[in-house]
Amino acid sequence: MTDAVLRTVVRRETHSPRTVAMIVVAVLLLLVLAYAAVEIVLNLVGQPALLVAPGEALNAVVAAPTALLPVAFIVGGIVLALVGVLVLVLALKPGRLSRHEMAWGERAVVVDNGVVASAVAQHLSNESGIARDDIVVGVAHRSVDVTVRPPVGIPVDEAELRRLVEEEVTSYKLSPAVRTHLRVQRPDTKESR
Template sequence: MSETLHTRRLLRRETHSSRAVASVTAAVVLLVVLAWLGTEAILSLLGQPALVANPPTLLQWVAGLPQTTLPWGLVAAGAGLALVGLLVLLVAVTPGTKALHVVGHERAAVVIDSEVVAAAVSRRTRQEAGLDPDQVSTRVDRRRITVDVRPTSGSPLDERLLQAAVEKELAGYGIRPEPGVRINIRNEGALGI
């Protein structure tokens, strides 16, 4: 199945979140700080009282900071700024993903929500094991589907059988890339009906 460039772009756009909110937030914060500094500079040049601190006073405060602050305070402030910088860098570099999966289809770009996959996998697991809806829960992320099963007391479950059933269900959807499946059968059971 060959995809056109247009289809690949469309699928990528649908499954990855935009960085527009983070970019706009960073730009607005930077613009507010620069506007404040510019306003303070203009007020200082006109001889008017400062809004918060005039530039000469602010520069003297920054220059005297190493002498007036305890060393551990400077270290803590530097570490905090480094963490903020690292967070901003990670937001900029890492891909933002949505809870969506691409489904292989020859004629169309198809995207399916993770909650839909989780509900279908839970239903299939319940049918295979003969369980109530509250005995099976499923978590779906980008690379893994985790199914938590709480068996009925006194009725052991075959993990391999459930694993095969879930994998067969997923194979029918054609999710790309196909996520791994993990079945967790809990030790404590539920009361039977």
Template sequence: MTDSVLRTVVRRETHSPRTGAMLVIVVLLVLAAVYAAVEIALSLAGQPPLLLSPGAAADALATLPTAVVPAGLIAAGVVIAVVGLIVLVIAVAPGRLSRHEMAWDDRAVVVDNGVVASSIAQHLSSESGIARENVVVGVAHRTVDVTVRPPLGIPVDIDRLRAIVDDEVASYRLTPSVRTRVRVERPLDAGKENPR
């Protein structure tokens, strides 16, 4: 496989298509067109409109600048501009899947963030001696968040935990790169949990 084909495959596996957002916008536009067609057909048949006849809508649109205060027009314009900007951002910005590209020798492998989190948690548990159920790892697009909950009375060196996590994450060579955050949460003792 050539580098450009590999890059395309990796991009498709790590970015989500905008099909859902496009489908919602297309459905809304189709519903608006169907409603307009129904109103026009009812008007041509001499029937009462569902909401507003085409003639009344055209008259309301023609008198809008004089019927509405300028502040109302400005507010409506701002709302329409914000909606348009949101639609533009959805159309242009790439969606992200919960996956990362991992460099492995001279190949690229796409891995799910859950797999990365599980691997880090298992490695940290093995290296530190803290039980696996007391290590919680979350992997996001740019961060790895590690929470260690050791039992009461077990000493923990947070700098050592950070070094273990940083070394493990660095060995994965993830793209995009991530920064790590390690926290130690101690459980409350029984006297504080059940005050009398």
């Protein structure tokens, strides 16, 4: 595979499409158009309107500049602008899946954040002797949060645990890079950092 193809595949696997947002906007527009079509058809066949007859709606739009206060136009404009900005952000900003790219030799591998979390927790358990059930790891887009809850009476060297976590995470060569945070929670104390 060429580098360009590989980059495209990795991007597709780590970013979510905006299909849901696009479908919601399209459905809303279709509902508005369907409502307008129903009102027009009802008007053409001489039936009463569901909400507002098309002629009355057109007259209300034409009379709006003189009938409404300028504040109403400003508020309406701000609301429409906010909706427009929201739709624009959804369209342009890439969504993120809970995955990272991991360098594996000369290849790139897409790995789920849950797999990274499980591997870090297992490695820390193996190296420190703390039970796997007493280690909780969460992996986000830019950080790895490790919480260790050793039983009462078990001595814990936080610096050594921090070094183990940082070395393990660094060895994965994740992209985008992540920061590591370690907390040791003891049952007899609230929390130490």
